[in-house]
Amino acid sequence: MTWKILITCPPMLASIDSCQERFKLENLEVVTPNIVQQLSEEELCQIIADFDGVIAGDDPFSAKVLEIGKKGKLKVLAKWGIGVDAIDLKAAKNLGIYTSNTPNVFGDEVADVALSYTLLLARQLHKIDAAVRQGNWLKIQGTSLRGKVAGIIGVGSIGAAIARRFHVMGMNLLGYDVRPIDEKLCQEINLKQVDLDELFQEADCIVLACNLTPENHHLLNEKAFNLMKDGTWLVNVARGPIVDEKALISALDSGKIAKAALDVFESEPMTTENPLVNYEQVIMGSHNGSNTREAVLRVNQIAIDNLVRDLKRAAEENS
Structure with a gap:
């Protein structure tokens, strides 16, 4: 099974080459848009239904975005980093979309x-x-x-x-x-x-x-x-x-x-x-406090771990 994945976290996008082998291993078809800080709600609404999962930065995953995603293919939202304030966690839970983050890493x-x-x-x-x-x-x-x-x-x-x-x-x-x-x-x-x-x-x-x-x-x-x-x-x-x-x-x-x-x-x-x-x-500053090479490479892998785990859970539930 191949999953289509959107990545919106700028540090991960900047180090995406280091993840390619893992993407291939996990059968992930990855889309990497050009992002300065985050996508807008409007931008997310236009594309989110096409993806099985997201490794997210600080983008506004509102109830509106999540509902559109659920009507499409969206099953998993893996937050790269700690803060989940931009995610409507209640809406995600109600819609059955798995969410995760990477606590205690920075x-x-x-x-x-x-x-x-x-x-x-x-x-x-x-x-x-x-x-x-x-x-x-x-x-x-x-x-x-x-x-x-x-x-x-x-x-x-x-x-x-x-x-x-x-x-x-x-x-x-x-x-x-x-x-x-x-x-x-x-x-x-x-x-x-x-x-x-x-x-x-x-x-x-x-x-x-x-x-x-x-x-x-x-x-x-x-x-x-x-x-x-x-x-x-x-x-x-x-x-x-x-x-x-x-x-x-x-x-x-x-x-x-x-x-x-x-x-x-x-x-x-x-x-x-x-x-x-x-x-x-x-x-x-430029909201860059966690951005060291060592931390980014470490958290990239944790975020992928979370994403794949939850994609497999969702697939098992639907089988």
Whole structure:
């Protein structure tokens, strides 16, 4: 049996040659569209019915998309990566479409990026680099990280890896999570689990490392920013909609947020129409925190494992 598969995850598409032998082994006929970040709902609706399965990036697999897919051949939706906020899981379950993701795979990679962003905010190395390239010998007085309070929102595999790195840098750690944080981790790195208000009030640097859920959409809103110290730093390596960008702009204007590093945005890819591009104290990324060669090759295979497993399950049910 040959299955027709759509792949929409940019890191997997960029490394697709490494998967060809596996595709042949598993009898997968693979379609690889040209994608910058993700397909739109409209684009998915036009093509989804033709595929038995998808290895998905952050594309909007809404109920509408899934219903059209189910009327065609769609049986399996395998998410490449951790976050499933773009998938209507309830609709998929009701339609009998198998879903999966690849949890606990990017802790070190995203934590490295979070630490890198924090170091850039502290020492402004990117500005010094740009100045020296232009013939200027810029001397920026930085900020020491030792002794500063880092508040980490979301202490799962990624948040825990961030916390361990910050502990090595000599930072004091506060953590917030909707679940109890692992006691062994808290003891190991002297991390204190607190409620959100305390984290907002006490942290010098706030790092977002949580999943996006309906409950935490715009978690960082005007009220949250008003609770923070003047001059707080913000690092977001989670999901853009966790931050209300209009409220963030107001916080930057008022000085509540002195500096920010954003790897993700409310609308992606971000365009130059976004007012945040006018703030030199904001470092911007391209939702690229997990993208290392080693991690991509590893997760490619896990995603294919999940896809094939569920395609076989679906075939058995229909036999």
